[in-house]
Amino acid sequence: MLHAQGSITIRRRPKDGNPGADAVRYWLVPSVSQVKKTDDGKYHPTSVTCEKRKQTGNSSPIVTSEGTLKYQIGYTDNSTSNLTNYSSAITIPANCQWIKFVLYVNNIDVATETVPVVFDGKEGNPGPQGLQGCIFRRSKFATGFEYHNDSALTDTGLRYIDLVYLMTDNTIYASHAKWFRCKKTHSSTESNAPQLTNNGTESWLEFWEPLNTMVPIYTPLLLADDAIITLMQSNQILIENDEGVITAGMSGSLAGKKIRIWAGSTTPDNAPFRVDVDGNLVATKADISGTINATSGKIAGFNISGSALTNGPDFSNDACIIFRNDTHKTFAGIGGNVLPATTGNRAVARFENEDSNNFWGLGRNIAMLLSAKNADINHAFLGTGNGNLDGWISGYHYSKYTINSSNTIYDGFLKISKNNKWIVYATGSSSGITLPTLSQVRKALGIGTSTPFCIEFIVVADLNSQNGFNIYGRCKKEVTVNGAKQTPYFTDEYPTMTHWNNGRYDNLKMGAGDAVTFLLVYDPNKTGVLDKSYTLMYTARIINRQN
Incomplete structure (x- = not known):
């Protein structure tokens, strides 16, 4: 007899693991990125708040209550406070240098944000008031006048420099004028009068400087045929009216408020329209058309x-x-x-x-x-407090649900987030529908888990409904799930349905045309039970029934 020797190895592909959970991201959002401390010791703002944010997978970020948020304060002497649980806005203390927020989830530091305090430097002492520049007076030369050059004077009174011109021809164009600047104060005579030509040795040059040689101070570029701008100094321009009164100017002076452009005054620092060296504009009157873009x-x-x-x-x-x-x-x-x-x-x-x-x-x-x-839950208005109206207020939204299947309990279909008045039509027989759960009511109202509430909820069996149906609150009705019997409605999420005789119902039978009004009440401090095991914190109290 033949015998075979050897072995056969059988390998089986292992089962795939369960899909992993979505990634969860936490971060912190302080109310400001920094706190400013001015040179007078004041903080802006005076307090700081912080929100916890969370994002699960690709879902939209939300404000979360998860985790423990703590904060720590650092001081200018390099000392720090203990980590403290955050509960409300933090008032900025004296000598604060920074505030650090730390979020802990399951005792793990998952997010940190620090809000620094920035300080203004101290202002320097004001410098001495500078002298107002000399005023240029312009005129056609004539004898018998006292012409000035007061640039060497250091008093605070008005100082003048005279400019005179002689015409080179019989025209009236300013560009055909030859200008002279007074070099020193004197009384004009025929002997010291300026001349159109010179060889550099004439005696009148002691008193007058021909400006045409100082290109391009006086050229057609600066003296237009229909206007004259008088120059006061190399860093200032003054504009006079017909009576010789200064009404506007431009300056590069570092004196006073360092005004660069002004109008409406003889002096720049108090002019009703002025622009300083940093571009700051002051205008007591303005009529502006066009686009205005202001970011501060x-x-x-x-x-x-x-x-x-x-x-x-x-x-x-x-x-x-x-x-x-x-x-x-x-x-x-x-x-x-x-x-x-x-x-x-x-x-x-x-x-x-x-x-x-x-x-x-x-x-x-x-x-x-x-x-x-267009959202799952929509609030046209939401608030806290009473509402008093000399008139009437009502909602007219129409909500109807049809029970199609027989021997079925419809759970969560009377959505209180859509309406608190429902019409139900039943084609299936021996079926029922549940009242809103505690979580559904809280979500619809936008309230927390500790907030009590008391709202009406109306269910009407439609006229000519083919079959009746039951309304279920908290009860021990059994249902079969995967071959096993369970009581999914016997939890604190479902309201204990009560009636006017201090008793309770497992369910309420509704026939065509029947109507019932419940008062959904949540009282977190309510104790006691009905029928030994039905708690009373969340109840559906029947306040009106027609059958």
């Missing part, structure tokens, strides 16, 4: 801050923006306060449309139009 500065009580118009950095005034049309009794305003003191009230927003003559032919006045849509 101040308008009335507002400051331009990036892309915002605010009343900061101190936020201590009642700056507001108001639009009115008194003829048609309309008013729109927002700000620190938009009510007159005579009302005895304060309001940060006011919108009125009280036109009584139907001028526009619309037959309707609308004071405010709000819209929020």
Whole structure:
């Protein structure tokens, strides 16, 4: 008999592992990138806040409550504070050098941001007031006048340098004039009068300097045929009116406020229109047409801050923006306060449309139009406090759901984020639908897990509904999942359904035309139970039923 020897190895491909979880990224967003300390010791802003941000996979970033946010303060003496749990805005303390925020998730440092404090340097002492430049006086030469050159004088009075001209021909063009500058103060005579020509040795040259030799001070380039600009010094131009009064000028002087261009005054530092060496403009009157692009500065009580118009950095005034049309009794305003003191009230927003003559032919006045849509949850308005209206307010949104399958419980289909009034039509038999869960209500209202609430929720069985259906709250109804029986509705997420006799229902039978109004109530401090195991923190209390 033949025998085979050897071995056979069988290899099997291992199973793929489960997909990994999406990456999670955390980061911090302080309210400012730096705090400025001015030379008088004040901080701007006076406090700093910080938000925690999170992104899971490719989803949109959100503000998160996860993790523990702490902060530490560094001081100018190189000492530091202990890491402290962050809960609210941090007031900048004296001698602060930086504030560091650290985010811990599962005791791991996952994000850090530091806000430095920057300091202004001390201003130097003001320099001495410089002398006002000499005033150039221009005229046609004549004998019998005292001509001045006061450039050597050091007193604070008015100083003059005289310029005179002689015409080279019989024209009246300024470009045909020959100009002379007075070299020293003197009384003019025939003997010291300037001449059109010279050989450099004439006695009148002691008193006059021909300016035509100082190219290009006086040329057709500077003296136009229809205007004359008088030069005061090599770094200043003064412009006079017909009466010889200075009305404007240009200067390169380092004296005073270092004004480079001015108008409307004989002196630059207090002119109503002036531009200084750094390009800062002061204008007491302006009529500007065209495009204005402003990225910083101040308008009335507002400051331009990036892309915002605010009343900061101190936020201590009642700056507001108001639009009115008194003829048609309309008013729109927002700000620190938009009510007159005579009302005895304060309001940060006011919108009125009280036109009584139907001028526009619309037959309707609308004071405010709000819209929020296209998201999972939409709030046209959201706030805290009471609402009082001399009129009526109601929502007319229509919501209907159809139960198509039999022997099925529809969980989460009466969405309170869409409406709190639902019409239900049933074609399937022996089916039911659940009331909104606690998480669904909180998400719809935009509130936290510790906030109590009390809202109405109405369910109406549609007229001529083919079958009845049950409404379920918290109950021990069993369902089969993968062959095993479970009670998924017996959790604190579902409201305990109660009635007016201090009892409870597992479910409420609804037939065609029936209607029921629930009061969904969440009271985190509510204790006690019904039927031994049904807690009362989240309840659906029947306040009206028609069947």
